[in-house]
Amino acid sequence: MTELGTALRGYERQDGRKGIRNVVAVAYLVECAHHVAREIVMLNRDAAHVIGFPGCFPNPYSQGIMERLCTHPNVGAVLLVSLGCESFNRYKLEQAVEESGRPVHTIVIQNDGGTRRSIEQGQRWVAERVAELQSAPTVPMDVSELVVGTVCGGSDGTSGITGNPAAGRAFDRLVAEGATCIFEETGELIGCEDIMASRARTPELAVELRHAVEKAATYYATLGFGSFAAGNADGGLSTIEEKSLGAYAKSGQSEISGLIKPGDIPPRGGLYLMDVVPDGEVRFGFPNISDNAEIVEMMASGAHMTLFVTGRGSVVGSALSPVIKIAANPHMYERLTDDMDINAGRVLTGEADLAEVGDEIYGLILALAAGEKSKSEALGHTEFILTYKSFEPIGPACLPV
């Protein structure tokens, strides 16, 4: 592991943000273009990652998220892969990427000779960009410039007493150093409204935090299921409230600086809650259908990397931004050692305390920012999922000055 204090370096972008990776995003704009995009990255799987949106109906949320992802600080160039007849506004997306100062090119399969010729054209373009990006200069970067998200998945009865509070300790250190930290899944904060609201920077923000959780409770009640998978119960979690109190520990102890929605970029360092549950009547189904949807939203709000606490043992990583896998359960760690970056289960076996595991997580965050690969990253995990949602913009009380 890189020594603490090693000077961080990043890829400087036109908007002032800095990336800790410099990948080519290959974005399909409808499922019908997914195969071509996947084939294009085959020859450069480490340096080029597939992202995309499967739907053929227009959706301002997914258009906005794709723009954020294609201009994410870890992205150095973007190839758009369109079938040609989908509703996604590829013109607007291409313009947004071009205005961000990144190389961008659009392949339209219906105009560019079909599958084989589109793949060949895309592979050539990606190979040229990868060569350029690999020799791109870096600039010094400070911890305070980092944006780190946290999610949990495959939670069990150990998550809330080991991995989540340890991630919270790492968050506390980062926030104290001026970094930006984001926690989320308001559907997994049900039952935590009061304690969370008491940490808000202003009374007005406290009201917004409370509303966000109430909205989630109503939304999930309408759907008939909480944000709770069958495996959560196998792992000893009995109710959504119990899962929530454990998940809440990921946020640490810092003051909550603001409430954002997916794609909102936090204006300054601090701790932010991301409200991931759509606004308005229930549409399009469950808010986040699996864990990677949450990671994608973290990235859309600028997260350089995401902490992922798991008890049952999720193995996912992500396109564009590395994922740090924190094992909450010592038995699962033994079974899935190759997939887990941190063994927070040591808290249960008495081999470490929360502060030690928190420091270990903090150290790994800096190491990843300095270029070290996480386990899921080295294994080539590049999961990605984006589906339909709809949001109203946040109000002024959400980001107190």
Next chain:
Amino acid sequence: MTDTDSRLLLLSPQDNVFVLRAAIKAGETIRIGRLDITVPDRLGIGHKVARGAIRDGEPIIKYGAPIGSATRDIAVGEHVHIHNIKSNYTPTHSLTEARETYERNRAGGWHD
């Protein structure tokens, strides 16, 4: 509570459940206060047992906060889980029944 089994973790003084720091095998004994309680079925790491008797309808307290309500009377040392508590928000989804049916059917050659 100094006498309580070291495998049982009390997260907050107000809690009426302990969390298991390690799995406990069927037939093993756990000590709660001055009581020795034999565990009828295996309990996995992270699962909960009652710290004292809990009445039907009473809140279940963990982390010092309510995590649901008892759906029947629960005895001290008894496993506290989806068979005897429920959420005060949304019902809990589990595959326990599906798995038990599957295992029973597989053992019986799918014809029972």
